[in-house]
Each structure stands twice: as structure tokens, then as C-alpha cells.
Amino acid sequence: MVSHFSFPTSITFGSGARNLVAEHFKKHGYTSVLVVTDAQLKELPFFQEYLASLKKASLTVALFAGVQGNPVKSQVASGVEAYRSLKSTQKDAAILGIGGGAALDVAKAIALMVNHPGDIFDYEDEKPGALPIDKEIPYWVAMPTTAGTGSEVGRSAVVADDTTHVKKVIFSPRLLAKAVFADPELTLGLPPHVTAATGLDAVTHLVEAYLAKGWHPMADGIALEGLHLASRALPVAFENGKDINARSDMLVASMMGAVAFQKGLGVVHSCAHALSAVVDMHHGLANGIMLDYALSFNWKLVPEKFERLSHAVGLNTAADFLAYIKDLKAHLKIPKNLAEAKISPDKIDALVQVAVADGCHLSNPVPVKESDFKEIFNKAFL
Numbered sequence: 409m410v411s412h413f414s415f416p417t418s419i420t421f422g423s424g425a426r427n428l429v430a431e432h433f434k435k436h437g438y439t440s441v442l443v444v445t446d447a448q449l450k451e452l453p454f455f456q457e458y459l460a461s462l463k464k465a466s467l468t469v470a471l472f473a474g475v476q477g478n479p480v481k482s483q484v485a486s487g488v489e490a491y492r493s494l495k496s497t498q499k500d501a502a503i504l505g506i507g508g509g510a511a512l513d514v515a516k517a518i519a520l521m522v523n524h525p526g527d528i529f530d531y532e533d534e535k536p537g538a539l540p541i542d543k544e545i546p547y548w549v550a551m552p553t554t555a556g557t558g559s560e561v562g563r564s565a566v567v568a569d570d571t572t573h574v575k576k577v578i579f580s581p582r583l584l585a586k587a588v589f590a591d592p593e594l595t596l597g598l599p600p601h602v603t604a605a606t607g608l609d610a611v612t613h614l615v616e617a618y619l620a621k622g623w624h625p626m627a628d629g630i631a632l633e634g635l636h637l638a639s640r641a642l643p644v645a646f647e648n649g650k651d652i653n654a655r656s657d658m659l660v661a662s663m664m665g666a667v668a669f670q671k672g673l674g675v676v677h678s679c680a681h682a683l684s685a686v687v688d689m690h691h692g693l694a695n696g697i698m699l700d701y702a703l704s705f706n707w708k709l710v711p712e713k714f715e716r717l718s719h720a721v722g723l724n725t726a727a728d729f730l731a732y733i734k735d736l737k738a739h740l741k742i743p744k745n746l747a748e749a750k751i752s753p754d755k756i757d758a759l760v761q762v763a764v765a766d767g768c769h770l771s772n773p774v775p776v777k778e779s780d781f782k783e784i785f786n787k788a789f790l
Contacts, residue, residue, distance in 0.1 A: 415667065417561045418587045421660070423652065425591040426458065426551060430465035432587060433502055438547060440468035440498035442491045444515040445506045446475040449553065454597070455506070470494040472518075475511045478684055478691065480570045484528055487518040491546070495522075503548035505585075508606065509557030509691070512550050516565040516583050519548045528567060533579035534767065541580040550585040553594045555645075555658035556606030556692050558613065558666025560588045573685040574762065590663065592656040600646050604740035607642040607658060609692030611736075612676050612699055613665030614638060619706060619713055620672030620771040627671035632720045634664030639721040639732075646740055672771025676702040679784060682762035686755055696742040697749055700733045701788040709774045746788045756785045 410422035420428055433441060441462065449455050450473035462469050472490040474483050495501040505515025521528055523543040530539045550560035559565075564579040598606070618631035641657035648654070679702050680694035707714045707726055714726035721732055734744075743749040760781045763769070769776045 417584055419561070419590060419663070420587065421590045422656075423591060423593045425589045426594060427461070429504065429549065429551065429589050430462050430467055432549065432589075433467060433504075434465070436502075436547065436586075438500050438502040439466065440470070440494060440501045441504050442470045442472060442487075442494050442501060442518075443504045443506060444472050444475065444487055444511055444518060446508070446511045447473050449473075449507050449511070452597075454594075458506075468494075468498060475507065475514045477510070477688065478568050478573070478575070479510045479513045479517070479566065480568045480573075481528055482570050483514050484517040484521060484567060487514055488521045491518055491522055501546065503546055504551065505548065505560075506551045506553060508552070508554035509559040509609075512552065512557070512559035513565040513567065515548060515550070516559070516585075517567055517578060519546050520565070520578065520583060522546050528578065529569075529576050531578050533564065533577045541582055545582055547586050549587045549589065551589045551591070551594070552659065552662070554598060554602065554606045555595055555655070555662040556609035558610065558662045558664070560585060560590065560666075561663045562666045563670070568685065573688060575681050575684060575766075577767070588663075590659050592652055592659050595655045595659060596650055596652070598649060600649065601741070603642075603646050603649060604742055605690055605692035605696055606662075607638065607645065607692075608696035608699065608737070608740065608742065610658065610662040610665045611635065611638050611642065612680075612695040613669050613673070614661065615699075615703070615717060616674040616676055617665065617668035617671050618717060619674055619710065619773050620669070621773050622671060622771065624671040627668045630664050631668040632716065634661040634668065635717065635720045637661040637664070642736070643739055673768040674702075674772035675705060675769045675776050675784070677768035678763040678766040678776070679759070679781070681766045681768065682759040683751075685762045686758045687751055689749070689751075693742070693749075696737060696740070697746060698784075698788060700730060700737065701745075701784055703730060703733065704787070705776070705780060705784055706773055713773065745790060746785070747790075751789075753789050756782065756789075759785050
């Protein structure tokens with residue numbers, strides 16, 4: 409069954425939702441589309457078949473498949489050129505992002521930079537003197553193939569510098585996709601290690617959104633229910649990748665995490681962003697490895713919140729929740745620490761410096777100093 413709801417994006421959800429995309433574009437007056445995806449997805453048979461189906465529906469289709477690894481600025485620039493090339497021969501042109509968080513973030517950033525002048529980092533969120541996001545944004549649609557970042561319903565794109573790998577956040581409600589087509593069938597082929605890493609990314613978003621300081625009862629409610637869904641669905645999806653109910657629940661939980669973290673994130677994400685910058689680690693894997701170590705910094709200071717998290721996963725006490733995260737990591741075969749992930753301890757100083765400079769920990773429920781980050785990373789090697 410395919411369902412439709414809005415919160416805040418228009419979302420068409422269910423098995424087969426992907427087959428409604430072509431008609432959606434034509435209904436809104438678009439007959440040409442730039443498809444943005446990653447280099448690996450482009451080679452899969454389902455993707456080639458899907459491109460053919462778009463063309464069969466009388467859409468003019470151009471492909472940009474230059475997304476690899478964590479999104480970087482040069483990928484966005486190349487995608488903008490691909491869009492402009494399509495637009496130069498067509499009276500209209502929309503964008504369709506297909507893939508995981510990286511592809512969807514690049515699609516979002518391309519849509520931004522098509523009509524905005526300067527460098528994409530001129531639009532960095534909360535940067536002093538940042539340029540306003542006030543020009544036309546091309547019509548763009550998101551179709552996720554993983555259940556992790558929830559970028560399809562997010563208002564920001566995370567893009568790294570090609571040289572330093574330091575991530576920058578570009579934020580504006582105007583970057584929201586005009587429509588999302590979330591089809592859990594597209595996640596059925598994910599291998600277990602990708603299911604685990606992306607699933608823990610979603611779990612981290614849900615947990616940190618709930619823990620983030622400030623008052624946002626709607627975000628808190630979404631985060632707790634999303635965690636409830638993920639706690640039951642993720643182990644099943646990992647063990648049996650063809651379980652459509654588990655895949656559906658994870659896709660919903662992923663979107664719920666992205667909606668909830670408008671409230672903020674925290675220390676886990678600052679650690680994960682440091683790992684992506686310093687050793688180019690996959691973002692979801694970095695969150696998964698650091699989750700219990702970084703949460704251990706918080707739990708004694710806000711035990712009442714950890715008790716609520718524990719209840720969401722069917723347990724009782726604050727301490728139960730930390731034990732649950734450790735057990736979940738082991739079940740998903742995530743490296744238990746940075747040493748097991750083959751990261752050298754001589755990276756600690758660099759990791760600490762990037763984490764301190766990252767803005768996510770500013771919404772952590774308790775302040776995080778440089779010495780705290782050093783202690784967290786040191787413990788993550790034990």
C-alpha cells in the first residue's frame with residue numbers, strides 16, 4: 409500500500425512509490441530531469457531499469473553520478489554544470505536525487521548553487537557574513553535508497569572541503585525537497601554492513617535529537633517514537649534484509665530522526681564529523697563506533713533523559729540504555745572501538761581539534777570542553 413502524508417515535506421511512502429515519480433514531474437510541468445546519484449548505485453541493474461522507465465514515460469533524462477564517499481564541494485560544482493547543460497537545451501529542468509545521504513545532500517546543494525552566486529561555503533550556516541539563500545531553487549525531488557541520514561526530509565546539506573575534509577552545514581528551509589518518494593523496496597538490497605552503519609546513523613539522530621538542550625516537545629516525541637521503531641526494526645533488517653516490514657519501519661525512523669534533529673544534535677556527531685574529516689570514515693559508521701563512548705559522557709548528568717530513552721527501547725533504567733547500545737553494536741558487528749576499526753591513536757590530537765570546532769556539540773545537553781573530547785577519544789581506543 410502506498411500512503412501520502414506531509415510533515416513538513418510532501419511524502420509518498422510505500423512499496424512501489426518510485427513508480428509514481430515520472431507522473432509527478434509531468435503533473436508539475438517538468439519534462440526534463442537531472443538525476444543525481446552516486447557512482448556505485450549507477451551500476452546496479454535496478455538503477456539502469458529505473459532510468460529506462462523514466463525515459464519511457466517521455467521524460468528527457470540527464471545523469472550526474474559523480475557522488476563518491478562523503479560529499480565534497482567539487483562534486484557539487486560538477487553537478488551544477490550538468491544541470492546547466494541540461495537546462496541549456498530544455499525549457500524546464502527538475503532534479504531527482506536518488507541514493508543515500510551523500511547523493512541527496514549533493515542534489516540539494518546543486519539545487520542551491522544553480523542560481524546562487526559565489527562559493528557554496530559562502531552559505532555556511534551561522535557563518536559571519538554568510539550570503540542569504542534568497543534566489544530561486546529548482547524543483548527537486550528526493551528518493552532515498554538507505555535508511556540513515558533522512559536527508560530526504562532535511563533542510564540542510566552537509567558538504568566537505570575537498571582538501572581538509574572538514575564538513576560545512578548549509579541550512580535553509582528553502583532547501584527542503586518539494587516531494588519525497590520513499591519506497592522501502594529500494595532498501596531491500598542493502599548488504600548487512602550498510603544496513604548496520606546507516607541504521608545506527610538513524611539511531612544516533614533520534615537519540616541526540618531527544619538529548620539536545622532546549623524545549624521542543626514535538627521533536628522529543630518524534631525522536632522517542634522513532635527510536636521505538638528502530639530498536640525493533642534494525643536487528644531484523646540486519647538479519648533478514650528482505651523483511652519489508654522492518655525495512656519500512658527503518659525508512660520511517662530515519663525520516664523521523666531527520667525531522668527531530670531540527671532541535672539539535674550533540675557530542676556524538678562532533679566526534680563522528682571529526683572522524684570523517686581526519687580519516688575519511690563513513691558518517692554512519694563513525695556515529696556507530698562513537699555512540700556509546702560519547703553518550704557515556706552525558707548519561708550521569710541527564711539521567712532522567714536516559715531513562716526515557718531506555719523506556720523507548722523496552723528497558724527500565726538510564727544505565728540499561730548504555731548497555732543496550734553496546735549490545736546493539738555487537739549484534740550489528742560494528743567495531744567496538746577505534747582500535748578495532750584500525751584507527752591509529754596518533755590521530756587523537758587532530759580528532760579533538762576538529763571535534764571542538766564542530767558546531768553540533770553546542771546543542772549537547774551539557775557543555776563539552778577540549779579536555780572532554782580528548783577523554784572521549786582516548787576511551788574509544790580502549
